[in-house]
Amino acid sequence: MPDENLKKTPLNEEHRRLGGKMVDFGGWDMPVQYTAGVIAEHLGTRTASGLFDVSHMGEIWVEGPDAIPFVNRLTTNDVTKLVDGQAHYSALTNENGGVVDDLLVYRFDQDKLLLVVNAGTTDKDWDWITSHKGDDNMALTNASADYCQIAVQGPDAIAILQKLTDTSLDEIKYYHFTTGHVDGVDAIISRTGYTGEDGFEVYADADKAVQLWNKLLETGNYGSEGGILPAGLAARNTLRLESGMSLYGHELSDEITPFEAGLGWITKLPKGDFTGSDALTKQKDEGLKRKLIGFEMVDRGIARDDFDVYIGDEKVGYVTSGSPAPFLKKNIGLAFLPVEFANIGQEITIDVRGKRLAAVVVPTPFYKRQK
Amino acid sequence: MSNIPENLRYSKDHEWVKVDGDTAAIGITDYAQHALGDVVYIDMPRVGDKLGAHEAFGSVESVKAVSEIFTPIAGEIVEVNDALNDTPEAVNNDPYGDAWMIKVKMDNPGDADGMLSAEEYEEYLSSVE
Numbered sequence: 001m002p003d004e005n006l007k008k009t010p011l012n013e014e015h016r017r018l019g020g021k022m023v024d025f026g027g028w029d030m031p032v033q034y035t036a037g038v039i040a041e042h043l044g045t046r047t048a049s050g051l052f053d054v055s056h057m058g059e060i061w062v063e064g065p066d067a068i069p070f071v072n073r074l075t076t077n078d079v080t081k082l083v084d085g086q087a088h089y090s091a092l093t094n095e096n097g098g099v100v101d102d103l104l105v106y107r108f109d110q111d112k113l114l115l116v117v118n119a120g121t122t123d124k125d126w127d128w129i130t131s132h133k134g135d136d137n138m139a140l141t142n143a144s145a146d147y148c149q150i151a152v153q154g155p156d157a158i159a160i161l162q163k164l165t166d167t168s169l170d171e172i173k174y175y176h177f178t179t180g181h182v183d184g185v186d187a188i189i190s191r192t193g194y195t196g197e198d199g200f201e202v203y204a205d206a207d208k209a210v211q212l213w214n215k216l217l218e219t220g221n222y223g224s225e226g227g228i229l230p231a232g233l234a235a236r237n238t239l240r241l242e243s244g245m246s247l248y249g250h251e252l253s254d255e256i257t258p259f260e261a262g263l264g265w266i267t268k269l270p271k272g273d274f275t276g277s278d279a280l281t282k283q284k285d286e287g288l289k290r291k292l293i294g295f296e297m298v299d300r301g302i303a304r305d306d307f308d309v310y311i312g313d314e315k316v317g318y319v320t321s322g323s324p325a326p327f328l329k330k331n332i333g334l335a336f337l338p339v340e341f342a343n344i345g346q347e348i349t350i351d352v353r354g355k356r357l358a359a360v361v362v363p364t365p366f367y368k369r370q371k
Numbered sequence: 372m373s374n375i376p377e378n379l380r381y382s383k384d385h386e387w388v389k390v391d392g393d394t395a396a397i398g399i400t401d402y403a404q405h406a407l408g409d410v411v412y413i414d415m416p417r418v419g420d421k422l423g424a425h426e427a428f429g430s431v432e433s434v435k436a437v438s439e440i441f442t443p444i445a446g447e448i449v450e451v452n453d454a455l456n457d458t459p460e461a462v463n464n465d466p467y468g469d470a471w472m473i474k475v476k477m478d479n480p481g482d483a484d485g486m487l488s489a490e491e492y493e494e495y496l497s498s499v500e
Contacts, residue, residue: 021408037463038434039409234408234435300456302412302432324411324434331412353430353437 009055010148010209018230026120028056031232041235042326045195046369049154050231050239051216054194054201055209058122059147060115060129064138067113071105074132074275076258078268082107087175087192089266092125093276097257097283101125102248104192106177111138114188116149118248132275148209152216152228153199153239160220160228161200165189169200183215194236196243197369241332242325244294244365250305250320251292251334259283260336262292262364290317291342294364295350297331299357303350309335310349310356316341319350325366332366333359373496374401376467380483381492382443384425387467393480395444396471399431399462402496404470408433410462413455415472420448424482428473431462444482446475 006029015022020031031053033041044050062071072079077090086107092100101121106114117125126142133140152161162169167180167189177190188203204212220228231239237247246252251261257280258267269281297303303322308315322333337348344363349356379387385403389396404410412432422428427439428448451473455461461469477483487495 032435033408037409039411238434300412301414302437304437324432326434 009053010206011053011213014213033232033234034230036229038234039326041229041231042238044229045154046327048226049156049220049228051228052151052231054151055148056119057149058117058144061141062113066136066138067111070136070138071113076267078271084109085176091258095276097276097279098254099252100128102252147203148206149203151193151201153193153195153197157199163219195239241321241323242367288339290336291339293337293342293361295333295359296362297359301352301357302331303333308351375489375493377489380486384441386443388483390483393477394474395477396474398471401466404463404466410459413459415451418448418451443486445478448473449476450474
């Protein structure tokens with residue numbers, strides 16, 4: 001029975017029609033998987049295509065002459081390096097260098113940026129961002145309720161989406177985007193995703209969601225062998241984990257810095273001051289105490305989130321995300337370890353419901369797609 | 372609709388039992404495998420382990436979750452289905468056949484009689500859904 005207190009995306013009825021098993025995800029009524037099941041949805045995305053409702057994500061416009069300097073002061077990546085039609089992965093940090101949220105920053109033009117933030121943290125991010133507005137000549141708009149967002153991911157994604165748009169998708173480079181039409185609907189078409197596969201995320205008016213979703217299922221030959229599959233949150237999680245991507249609340253939090261989480265590559269200290277840059281500079285100079293690593297189970301068994309990690313008899317860290325990896329057919333995870341042990345080949349044991357099971361530190365990403 | 376074979380006995384924890392003389396084979400029902408989703412791992416006990424009624428004898432893991440399995444009847448484990456280690460998906464595909472998990476020599480051969488019949492289990496399922 002639907003819980004009336006849970007938020008719903010415009011595709012809620014479609015998920016139910018497709019046999020979605022609905023769960024409470026951070027206050028949203030979302031499908032954890034559909035009738036095909038998480039493994040089929042995961043493998044389907046890697047070998048053909050998967051369709052994801054990500055309409056619960058948040059969208060915040062920053063518009064005006066001071067848009068770029070404003071966002072550049074609040075985030076770790078260098079907004080001044082973006083060109084029109086380019087996006088980058090970034091983090092909002094607090095004064096201690098901890099991560100308030102991870103996000104994508106899209107540059108439409110010099111005076112217009114779009115921030116795409118996580119569903120569970122949209123309200124928190126909005127409060128954080130608006131509280132930092134001073135005399136800046138720009139306007140902030142929380143447009144989250146106005147948009148739907150649908151992701152088409154996998155090797156077949158580009159062919160499927162191309163049938164529905166005149167925009168030449170081949171010309172959109174990775175982490176670039178354009179505005180155009182999909183099935184006649186105004187849309188932002190972005191070559192981004194959270195699966196480790198090629199693919200696109202399409203942003204459109206919320207009231208066009210059902211049309212776009214069903215058109216993509218039809219065009220993608222849902223129901224046929226090798227056809228597109230709607231994929232739920234479980235597959236979304238196993239796909240991003242195999243690809244070594246962080247999930248806010250697990251690898252990232254207010255108490256975890258981007259350096260600790262392996263996100264030094266989006267932390268551009270040379271760009272100048274931003275919230276937390278002093279703390280991050282200090283951490284860089286002094287060296288990290290703990291670091292995120294990837295591991296693979298050696299003993300039979302599956303490490304789950306929050307399980308304790310041991311070296312010998314000493315508890316040294318914890319699992320941030322642990323799960324079976326359906327494509328790699330291994331059991332994998334991410335964990336924090338003291339920096340002196342955060343090396344490939346380090347043997348660890350993990351307390352799995354009372355049993356210490358052997359695992360080993362491996363390179364991430366665990367999976368990388370063939371180009 | 373769940374598949375509920377007539378010739379088996381059932382528990383409210385969604386295990387089934389097939390009695391053969393004084394031995395009982397135990398597994399989980401179609402309803403249980405469907406609720407779990409894709410099964411990826413089964414943690415099983417060893418031959419010789421002695422179980423009390425309603426004791427947890429192992430666990431079944433899907434991609435997202437871990438579920439303990441309970442034996443409805445007391446007895447000593449005489450056989451363990453090791454094949455499930457290599458093909459855990461059998462729990463989803465053939466819960467009453469290939470995916471029997473353990474065989475137990477019952478302490479009291481009459482114990483299975485106290486379990487739910489197929490009809491009673493079906494009724495029970497409609498009350499929980």
